[in-house]
Amino acid sequence: MNAIVLAPGVTLWREKFSRAEQKTLLDDVLARIEDAPFYRPVMPGSGNPFSVEESNFGALGWVSDKNGYRYQATHPVTAAPWPAIPDALMDLWREIAAAPDPECCLVNLYRGSARMGLHQDKDEKDLSAPVVSVSLGDDALFRIGGTARKDPTRSVKLSSGDVVMFGGPARLAYHGIDRIYPGGSSLIPGGGRINLTLRRVSA
Ligand code: MD3
Numbered sequence: 001m002n003a004i005v006l007a008p009g010v011t012l013w014r015e016k017f018s019r020a021e022q023k024t025l026l027d028d029v030l031a032r033i034e035d036a037p038f039y040r041p042v043m044p045g046s047g048n049p050f051s052v053e054e055s056n057f058g059a060l061g062w063v064s065d066k067n068g069y070r071y072q073a074t075h076p077v078t079a080a081p082w083p084a085i086p087d088a089l090m091d092l093w094r095e096i097a098a099a100p101d102p103e104c105c106l107v108n109l110y111r112g113s114a115r116m117g118l119h120q121d122k123d124e125k126d127l128s129a130p131v132v133s134v135s136l137g138d139d140a141l142f143r144i145g146g147t148a149r150k151d152p153t154r155s156v157k158l159s160s161g162d163v164v165m166f167g168g169p170a171r172l173a174y175h176g177i178d179r180i181y182p183g184g185s186s187l188i189p190g191g192g193r194i195n196l197t198l199r200r201v202s203a
C-alpha cells in the first residue's frame with residue numbers, strides 16, 4: 001500500500017490511517033491516557049525536563065529519570081501497569097513488521113515548541129525487530145541520519161496518519177524531531193502531535 005523506501009531499512013506509508021481511522025485510534029489512545037496520564041520525563045544526571053510529555057502502553061514502558069533510561073512494567077507516577085496496546089496498532093505491527101509482537105508502545109506528546117534531539121534507540125535487547133512509528137495531529141519535521149552522529153542527515157515532514165518503519169540497517173540510525181508545525185491539524189483537542197512507537201524490547 002504506497003510504501004516509499006526512504007533509505008535502506010526505512011519505509012514510509014503516507015496516510016496509512018485514513019482520517020476516520022486516525023480519529024478512532026486517537027479516541028482509543030486518549031481513553032487509555034486517562035489510566036496512564038502523560039508525564040514529563042527528565043534527563044538522566046542533569047534532571048532537565050524533556051520538552052515532550054510521555055506515556056506507554058504494553059507490558060513494558062520506556063521511562064527516563066535521574067537514574068537513567070530503562071523499560072519497566074509500571075507507570076512512574078501512578079505505579080499502575082501500563083494499559084494494553086490498542087488493537088489497531090497490534091494489527092498494524094502484524095501486517096508490516098515480520099517480528100514477534102511488540103511489548104512497548106511509547107506515546108510522545110508534542111505541544112508548542114516541543115522537540116526531540118538527535119539520538120539512537122538502543123535500550124532494547126532485541127535490535128533485530130524494527131521500530132514502527134505512527135504520527136497523529138500536527139505535522140513534524142523529522143530528521144534521520146546514519147549510525148554515527150556525524151553522518152549526514154535528511155529531513156522528512158511527517159503528517160497525521162503516516163507510518164514509518166525502521167529496521168535492519170536503519171534500526172540504530174540517529175533520528176530526532178526538529179519541530180512541530182502548530183495549528184495544521186484539528187485532530188488533537190488542544191492541538192499538537194502524538195507519536196506512537198511500537199517496539200520489541202526482549203530478545
Ligand atoms: C529510527 N520518537 O520516541 S518516531 C522516540 O516522532 C522517537 O516522537 C520520534 O524518536 C517521534 O524514540 C520519532 C520515528 C523513529 C522512532 C524510532 C526509531 C525513528 C527511528 C528507531 C530507530 C531509527
Ligand code: FE
Binds near residue numbers: 119120121175
Ligand atoms: Fe527515537
